Each structure stands twice: as structure tokens, then as C-alpha cells.
Amino acid sequence: MSERESVARTLGVATGVAVFCSLFVSSAVLWLRPIQLAYASIERNRAIVEAAGLVEPGVELDEREIVDRFLDLEARIVDLDAGAFSDPVSPTTYDFRAAIDDPDQTRSIPDELDIANLGRRPVYLPVYLLRDGAGIELIVLPIYGPGMWAMIHGFISVRADFTTIEAVTFYEHGETPGIGDRFLDPAWLAQWQGRRAYDDTRRVVFRIGADEATPAANGAIDAITGATVTTSAIEDLVRYWLGDDGFGPFLATQRGAAQ
Template structure:
């Protein structure tokens, strides 16, 4: 073999070994970091649930978040078909988003049903409750999601004990345009939600994000939230996801059962 061929072979062998070593290193790092990523994701979820419920401070450490969450928050599994609590899975470990991708644990939504553009809805979900010392529910926290302009918005809505008045509402994950649809993260806009009412006096779902500003003299003002300037499609997405998850195909039957003591 000529020296030129030997040199080429050596170069290829060295390149192959470098690629192999790098692949092993990257794969090992991914495996090693996976538990940390899962832990951080759980911590972020718990922090957001506490914030929506009006508990704790944003500056809390991870250990403080865990302690407060475990002390004040109770997770319960809900069968969305029956609108009642279920023991089919462990609420602490069940992942509704993963279930929504599993045909055995979810259902495909038709165009008319899928107002939130989520494609599939899980058969079971997990709700979170803040209880007092007598184990009576003070706040109910519901997971919600739906498509905006560019992305699926994932968030939580907290309802007071009357199951009608909003305690808090916000999103923890989305990819909407900063300064436009991204204003769903603006504390001023999020601050408009507490005190708003989900249902009207006839029990109909009435909450809406409107175009423009709410007229305080309007008879519907208690159910309306100011729109997002320049982000009509994102605001429409928020409306749609609320109509779905608070309606008959989402948590509507569960809220009715919980209110009547039959959940």
C-alpha cells in the first residue's frame, strides 16, 4: 500500500474514532442529565401551579417550592368521560400530555369538537387542589392548552372555592411572538383575570377575551378580559382553549359534579 493510501486510511480511522468517542460522550451526557431535566421540569410545573394559585414567592428556592407544594397542593386524577375522580392511575406520576398521544388513553377529536386545535384529548387528566386544615377545597387548578398563532399554549386556570370565580390564570409554555401574542405573559394582563367569573347567572360558559378594553358599565364586564393589542389570533386561541376545557368536552362535567358533591 502506498504511503498516500496509508495516510488516507489513517485519517479516516482517526475521524471515525473521534466521531465514536464524541457520540459516546454525548449519549452518556444525555443519559446522565435526563434525571436532572425531569426534576427541573417538575419543579417548574410546581412553581407555576403555586403561582397561579397565589401561593409562595417567585424567589423561592427549589426546596422551598417542593415543601410548599407538598404541604398545600393535592393532585387528583379525573376521568374526563365521567367527570368524576378516578383511581385508575397514580395522579402523582400520570402524564396527561403523554396520554394524549396514546390511542389507548385518548380520543381523536373531530373538527367541530376540536375548537382548541389539540387533535387528541386524553381520557384522564390531573387537577390540583388547595385544601385548608379541614381538608376542604379552597382552590381548584385546572390544566389547559390550545393553539394560538404559532404554538400550543400550555397553562393553568385556578378557580376559587365557588368554582366560578377566577383565582389566577397563566401560561408556562408557548412560542408566541414576543411583544404581541407573547403578552400573555405580561403581569399586567395576567392581573386582569382574578375576580372574573366563568359562568353567567344562567350557568352558561361566559368568560371571553374581547377585542379592545372591557367597558366596566357592560353587564358582561364580570366575564370579559381586555384583548391583546396586535395579537388577535393569540387572543382567539385563548378564548378557544377556555371554551374547550371549561366546556362539556373538557372539565365542564367535572366542575358540575364537584359543585353538586358527586365527583
């Protein structure tokens, strides 16, 4: 065997190639991370401006237009435990997506209230106000919860009566393409417009695929055949975030203040 073909040399070359490849892959991951985060934040802002009704149907906005329209909204932080705005926390620096996974910034949800199986939730969450002069025309709220395979994240907007849903948008999920992800169909999402979130006694009445046992006060949004796991997860997470442990007390305060 010539020196060029020795076992030691072969092993040395193989190890060198393996080390080079792993260094290359790890630095690519690190290098791409900021781009990935920037992209995620653009998709989140796109979902916010869409929920606020600042995008004409069928129009694809570029990144600059998304930022311009996002700036038409006023970001505020809500203290969910107090059911009120919390001005000492800055909406420009507060990262609610990081807070969601941080035990120090979340508290556990009592079992009987945890209808969306979240386990914990942050005390502070951002909301986005579309102003009409001094008043509020629309408020956009973050919503999330486990789907069949992964967390589903979105936003729901509520009109100035703090009772009627205007729109819902989703920007992150892990549901199966072609099966579970049919909740992104614009025709299905259009059904949400004008649905009542609450009845006159502040009870959450929003439903997806209601039946006789659980009737909806305002007619239910259709469930999606073959994607019942995903649509009932969406119903649960929306009912949780509109409910007493979510934005319910805050929206009730705003409703009182608006009357």
C-alpha cells in the same frame, strides 16, 4: 507523501473524531435527560402553586419551597367523561403529560367541540385542591392547546363557587420571544382574577378581546396587539377546557354539591 499524511490515515482520523463526537453528544443527551425532566416538573409545580395563590407576588421560590407548598395541595384525578373524581387512578403515579401523547390514553374530540384544535384529549387529568377545612377553597386545573408555534401549557384556578376564575399561569410554550410571549406579562395575567367563567345557564362566558359579535358577560380580558394569534389560541384553549368536553361537567357537579 509520507505515511503520516496518507489519504487512508486522514480518513481514519476524521472518522474516528466524528464517531467520538457523535457518541459524546448522544451520551450527553441521555445523561441530561433526567435533569431536564426534573427541571420541567419543578416548573410545572411552580405554576401549580402560583395558580393556587400560594406564592406572594414578586417572591421567587427555590425548589424546596415549591415542593413544600405543593404538598399543601391535595392532588386528585378527574374522569372527564364521567365529570367526577376518579379515585382508582393514583395522582402520584399518573403522568398526564405522557397520557396526552398516548393514543391508548386519549380519545378523539368531536369536530364541533374541538374549538382549541386539540384532536384528542385524555380521559383522566389531575386537579389540585386547596382545602379550607373539609371544603374546597380553590381548585387548580391543567389547561393546554396549540399556540402559534407549539403547545401552550398552563393551569387555571377556580374559586369555591366553581364559577369564578382566581388565576392563570403558564409554564411551557413556544411563542416568539418579545411578540407572542407577552401573554406572560404579570399585568396582563392579573386581569384574569375575578372573571366569571360561566353565566347562570352554565354557558362559558370567558373571553379575551371580545367584540360586539361575541360580547363577554363580564367584560373581556384585553387582547394583546401584535400577538392576536397567541391570545386567541389561549382564549380557545381556556374555553375548551372550561367547556362541556373539558372540565365543565365536573365543575357543574362540584357546584351542585357545594350548594
